[in-house]
Amino acid sequence: MKKFIIILTLLAAPVLSYAQDFKFEVKSANKVKIGTIHGHITVEGHTGKDIIVTGTKCFTNEEGTEGLKLISGDGISDNTNGYCLNIQESNGTVVVRGVSNKNHNVKILIPEKMNVIIQSSGWSAKDITVSNFKSELEIKSEYASVAMANVTGPVVLNATYGKVKAVFDKINQDKPISIVATYNNLDVTLPSDTKANLRMESSYGDIYTDFDVKSSSPSSSEDDLEKISSHTVTGSINGGGVEVHLESPYKNVFLRKKK
Numbered sequence: 001m002k003k004f005i006i007i008l009t010l011l012a013a014p015v016l017s018y019a020q021d022f023k024f025e026v027k028s029a030n031k032v033k034i035g036t037i038h039g040h041i042t043v044e045g046h047t048g049k050d051i052i053v054t055g056t057k058c059f060t061n062e063e064g065t066e067g068l069k070l071i072s073g074d075g076i077s078d079n080t081n082g083y084c085l086n087i088q089e090s091n092g093t094v095v096v097r098g099v100s101n102k103n104h105n106v107k108i109l110i111p112e113k114m115n116v117i118i119q120s121s122g123w124s125a126k127d128i129t130v131s132n133f134k135s136e137l138e139i140k141s142e143y144a145s146v147a148m149a150n151v152t153g154p155v156v157l158n159a160t161y162g163k164v165k166a167v168f169d170k171i172n173q174d175k176p177i178s179i180v181a182t183y184n185n186l187d188v189t190l191p192s193d194t195k196a197n198l199r200m201e202s203s204y205g206d207i208y209t210d211f212d213v214k215s216s217s218p219s220s221s222e223d224d225l226e227k228i229s230s231h232t233v234t235g236s237i238n239g240g241g242v243e244v245h246l247e248s249p250y251k252n253v254f255l256r257k258k259k
Helices: 002-019
Strands: 022-024 031-034 039-046 051-055 085-090 093-098 106-111 115-120 125-133 137-141 146-151 155-159 164-168 177-181 186-191 196-201 207-209 226-228 232-237 242-247 253-258
Touching (some): 115 125, 125 137, 137 146, 146 155, 164 177, 177 186, 186 242
Parallel strands (some): 031 115, 039 106, 039 125, 115 137, 125 146, 137 155, 146 164, 155 177, 164 186, 177 242, 186 253, 196 242
Antiparallel strands (some): 051 106, 085 093, 196 232, 207 226
């Protein structure tokens, strides 16, 4: 019976470890910078005041690691109880950095009105999902694809090899939006009543939209989702408004109305 209880305890331990979130108390910062994390990362805005990390812990009891701590090439160590991240606040900014080369999936909850900067490089960085923000977003991704949902902007996003899909809840008219997917498709959805001045570019692909774009570029069809033949389209929707730049030099640009 004693042996049976010990086995049950050992089996339950990883489950408890997985379920325990890490909470970082934000003191006065209004911006978060997230560096490269190996694996899929989800960054989500929430109404709370703290930064919360959940997901898969990368800590393992590997042979020979007893009594040692994991450090990165920058000399930083994990301070998130096994999520292999280092989180620090300094000069009005919270900095989140990955510590391990192991792939693991993490979800980072951030106060929805904090400005967010994400910088991801290297082939081992997986997809990036961003949602539920009412603040400025700046994302630079080398290989990872980026998906955004329920955001208002302003947004500056540059993805080199990954695809980009962005769904806006509404558009902040205060600052411009610029989204570029260099070697993959760019798919953006805006509310149908969005007022914007558009500049859409594709050197080797095509540009598609179901918005009524007031542009001098001719359209090739009267389909629901029109193909615009010019490689650069400038124009306005709903009388014009904030500047919106969408570009995919080597693939296609899709601009859709939110249904």
